[in-house]
Amino acid sequence: MSKKIAVLGTGAIGSSVGADLTKAGYDPLLIDQWPEHVEAMKTQGLRVNMPDERLHTPVRAVHICEVCGMNEQFDIVLMTAKSHDSCWMAQFIKPYLKPDGFLVSMQNSLNDEWIAPIIGFQRDVGCVVELSAEVFEPAIVKRNTTHSGTWFALGELHGRITPRIEELAEILRSVGKVDLTTNIWGAKWTKLIANSMLQAPIGVLGLREWEATEIPQVFDFCIQLGREATEVGTKLGYRIEAIYGLSPEEFTGSTDDVLKKNLITLVTHIGREARNSVLQDHLKGRYSEVDYLNGLVVKKGKEAGVPTPLNEAITQLTKKIQQGTLKPDRSNLSLLEELMSDLL
Structure with a gap:
């Protein structure tokens, strides 16, 4: 039937x-x-x-x-x-x-x-x-x-x-x-790490993923967001899972190795024309999922006792776009650089 x-x-x-x-x-x-x-x-x-x-x-x-x-x-x-x-x-x-x-x-x-x-x-x-x-x-x-x-x-x-x-x-x-x-919970947390690295910061810049991640400062910013999310997940007991159809062997190495693999694989797979969902929401003038991405990392970090200053900052920066006090634009790169300098 x-x-x-x-x-x-x-x-x-x-x-x-x-x-x-x-x-x-x-x-x-x-x-x-x-x-x-x-x-x-x-x-x-x-x-x-x-x-x-x-x-x-x-x-x-x-x-x-x-x-x-x-x-x-x-x-x-x-x-x-x-x-x-x-x-x-x-x-x-x-x-x-x-x-x-x-x-x-x-x-x-x-x-x-x-x-x-x-x-x-x-x-x-x-x-x-x-x-x-x-x-x-x-x-x-x-x-x-x-x-x-x-x-x-x-x-x-x-x-x-x-x-x-x-x-x-x-x-x-x-x-x-x-x-x-x-290990669906681990797989979902692994994807959350990827989304925490890419969705909000690239939405703030108004760029496509491949454009943004080719900028060294942006790539470093994304990896630092991922470090925070990884630490929170580890403290809460989530096990990193190979996703995107990759083998476990392809998803091994240091924390930064795995973060880079996670980020680069997703950016490569979605192609050069893709605009992420947070940026699409900005362009449509509507509420984004940031509270359920970087904002969730912040919330879970507080539960686990793990500081997540950069995820908290990018969440608030994204909300400025939602409130109409900031526009998504490449010029916001200076704001990301300031956050990295002030918080790390």
Whole structure:
């Protein structure tokens, strides 16, 4: 019997996933809160433009308010919304998840920490995503990573490999490569380290990842952010996990060796056209996930008794952009240099 699948929060990532699953015959329901995007998907289908392929497919799409009129439950819900929308969306979709169904947080940060208590730990499957995409026009997605460059890690929160994540892996192989892990929490923290290095500081500069990380001062700034995040994770008991499809042997060495591998691999895989999600939020004039990236490192650092001055500073600098008192621009490099000088 085929699984009933919903993609909840179909922005750039959710639309990319939803289009591939539709093309593969899984017939997912795409649920989103952007009215123009939903209407365009209904009437025009979904266009996903990749470096090596252009996909145009009809999709089943509904506005989030339409879900309330449905008499349907799902086996699998793929949550691809922003981290700050996770709690209310989990509460919202809970009645529409079958008793033996499960939700997959295909998001940045450690969303399972606050999603699992809402929907039930046994109904939460962890996921790490490597997929870069952008959506600035309704129903038109610019996907920066090809299918061969897209990667997921799936894992149960309790660490065992189960039939349901093996089945989910087969489904998601329509979108990209999939690995199963017994250390999903470590994998998620490892990705959080990468995001803490790249998302906020590069968003402040208004640059693409490859442009920013070729600037020596920026690269050093990113690595220092990663050092803080690594120290916090170590103190809390997270084990670094090889991600992006790399082997454990490729993810070994000193702390700085691993940080550089983490950063360079992600920047290389997402390509030269990619703009990260925090920068996209700045360009759209909306709230970013910084509180759930660098801000989460700061919060966890306080819990662990580990100082995180640079992560705290870049969080506050990002909030100045959100408040409209600073614009994302390369000239902000001087601010990053000042932070490095003052705090280290």
